[in-house]
Amino acid sequence: TQLLEQSPQFLSIQEGENLTVYCNSSSVFSSLQWYRQEPGEGPVLLVTVVTGGEVKKLKRLTFQFGDARKDSSLHITAAQTGDTGLYLCAGLYGNKLVFGAGTILRVKS
Amino acid sequence: SAVISQKPSRDICQRGTSLTIQCQVDSQVTMMFWYRQQPGQSLTLIATANQGSEATYESGFVIDKFPISRPNLTFSTLTVSNMSPEDSSIYLCSVSPLSDTAYGYTFGSGTRLTVV
Numbered sequence: 001t002q003l004l005e006q007s008p009q010f011l012s013i014q015e016g017e018n019l020t021v022y023c024n025s026s027s028v029f030s031s032l033q034w035y036r037q038e039p040g041e042g043p044v045l046l047v048t049v050v051t052g053g054e055v056k057k058l059k060r061l062t063f064q065f066g067d068a069r070k071d072s073s074l075h076i077t078a079a080q081t082g083d084t085g086l087y088l089c090a091g092l093y094g095n096k097l098v099f100g101a102g103t104i105l106r107v108k109s
Numbered sequence: 110s111a112v113i114s115q116k117p118s119r120d121i122c123q124r125g126t127s128l129t130i131q132c133q134v135d136s137q138v139t140m141m142f143w144y145r146q147q148p149g150q151s152l153t154l155i156a157t158a159n160q161g162s163e164a165t166y167e168s169g170f171v172i173d174k175f176p177i178s179r180p181n182l183t184f185s186t187l188t189v190s191n192m193s194p195e196d197s198s199i200y201l202c203s204v205s206p207l208s209d210t211a212y213g214y215t216f217g218s219g220t221r222l223t224v225v
Contacts (some may be wrong), residue, residue, distance in 0.1 A: 006151075033213055035199075042113075042201050042216025043152070088151060095140060095157075095205065097214050102151040 003027055006100030014108055016078050021103045023089035024071040030092050032065055032072045041062050046074075046096040077109045111136050111204050115217030122192055122224050129188045130220045132202035137182035140205040143175070144200045146219070152201065158185040192224045 003096065005024045013019055031050045031083055035043035047056050049065035049072060056063045062075040084107050089100040112135040122128050139160075144152040156164040156177055164177035180215065189196050200204045201219045 035213075039148075040118075040218065040221075042203070042218050044214025044216075048213055086149065096154060097142070097203070097205075098154070099152045102149075104149055 003093065003098045004089055004091055004100035006103055007046075007105060010106075011100060012106045012108065013055055013079055015081055019076050019079060019105070019107075022071070023073065023100050024063045025091060026070065027091070027093070028069050032069070033090045033092070033097070034063060034072070034074055035088045035090060037088060043086075043088055046104045074078075076105075079105075081107050081109050083107050110206065110213070111138055111215045113202060113215055113217040115202055117219060117220055118218060119221040120223070122222065124193050125191045126192055127188055128192065128222060129186050130200055130202070132185045132187070132217055134183045134204055139182070140202040141179060141185045142203040142205075142214075143177065143185075143187045144201045144203060144216075146201060147198055155187070155200075182209055189222065192222075195222045196200065197222055197224045200201075 003025055007022050011019055031048050033048045034046040036046055037043040047063045049063055052067045052069045054065040062079045064073045087103045090097045114133045116131045141158040143155040145150045145155055147193045151178050152165050155170045155175055156162050156166040158177050158179040160179045160182055174190055199219045202217045203214045205214050
């Protein structure tokens, strides 16, 4: 059973469009992290959210952590081709990082 | 954050053989982890490498198949033993931050293993 449900699994959009990726769980996490991974590389941290209801912005990326600390979303505004990659949410479960299924994002020019 | 050097970056191996993957960190870290990832898919935790004691394995992974060493706070190895084509995957090591686990984990670049 997947602790973290991530959707959608695949997203193909045009440059300039907006998109949202969701990460949901029935479990409460002490923190939730978002990573981006490019082919041939390991995942790289984008953001960590810790407080329920927290909103963090990183340029065109907006991250939200649900009030109950069970869900999170990543919203990208005006997507660019450079945003293409695999996006992963991950929850800290004890001292282990548990990953969602991932979202493959493809931004076409 | 820590810098991880993982070797080899890729390998093609014959079935029935074993491959040892090395993970070297540029600073002392408490927790080291080994993950497996199918290309384009998510990461599955294999085990936590503990310094000075046996690794802790996740459900579905056993020590005989994936022996792990952790001789000190900066180094770990994962061996994939008696390989079969089903073991073809990307293997990644990861470390947690020393001070606060709320911060991001750092990952190596991965080892792409193909078993023929």
